[in-house]
Amino acid sequence: MKSTPCEILRTVPTSMRQIALLTLLLAANATQGNNLDDVITHGFADNNGVKIHYVSAGRGPLVVMIHGFPDFWYTWRKQMAVLRSEYQVVALDQRGYNLSDKPQGVAAYASHQLVADVAAAVKANGHNKATIVGHDWGGWVAWDFASTHPEMTEHLVVLNVPHRNGFLRELSNNPKQRANSAYAQRFKEGRAHDQDILFGKPMTVETLAAWVSEPQARQRYETAFRRSDFTAMLNFYKANYPDLPEAGAPVTSTFPTLNMPVLIFHGLKDYALLADGLNHTWDWIGADLTLVTTPNAAHFVHHDASALVTTTLQWWLRARTQDR
Secondary structure, X not given: OOOOHHHHHHOOOHHHHHHHHHHHHHHHHHHHHHOHHHOOEEEEEEEOOEXXXXXXXXXXXXXXXEOOOOOOHHHHHHHHHHHOOOOEEXXXXXXXXOOOOOOOOHHHHOHHHHHHHHXXXXXHOOOOOEEEEEEOHHHHHHHHHHHHOHHHEEEEEEEOOOOHHHHHHHHHHOHHHHXXXXXXXXXXXXXXXXXXXXXXXXXXXXXXXXXXXXXXXXXXXXXXXXXXXHHHHHHHHHHHOOOOXXXXXXXXXXXXXXXXXXXXXXXXXXXXXXXXXXXXXXXXXXXXXEEEEEOOOOOOHHXXXXXXHHHHHHHHHHHHHOOO
């Protein structure tokens, strides 16, 4: 008969029990992450006839997670596996991706539509407000959601997307950011079937999933991208990414001061959105701001530094929800 983990732990010398217990907890977390499919439920939110697919796990205060390009809800699997023990974690497929609807036309992907998708997901899950978490285009949407729906934003967490004011400043004044934004201008001008549209390569299921390093995860990404609309992916850029301003042009913004706690993660190896855009973010936040940078992560910081992102997000939220 096999021994249970607790029975095994009793045989460990007292001086080693803390290490053994920590190892067991880490193994449990890893197993939990592998079995996430067993505990999630699927649902759809309705935004004026556009169905937005999401997965949900756990119970408690609501955390809504929004992916970027090219991605889908599964990008948050490691964070969901941990946070679901204390929160209801809802991860969206943005419109155009995977199982969500794919409306036609650039206008359907304007920021206010993407924000409305998030609001619909919050309400579909029976809540009036949530912690909003976003990466890449999901981060852009998260900034806009907090700006236009502060009453629905409990906390704001953004990964590798500077505040709009900081990004526009760098796009105008930083030659490196101007040069490194060329890919986005190409996305704005090009079409999904152009043979060099994706950093000199065609946009295919395989090229879109090439950034995913885990073989099993890559298979899931390829399945999700087969269900996705490549034109819709580019429409995010066409509808929202700013045109390249004249070098040194003054930056004007009507982005309001945000008065909820904000947590920002940024991988410093991100070449698309440079960390210089983070400077003076504190000037546009009226509540506490926590800024976490990591030198060895690139644009997908929640993959490249998943443990740092997950544990930091966990304690940051605990510190702000412990009295609820």
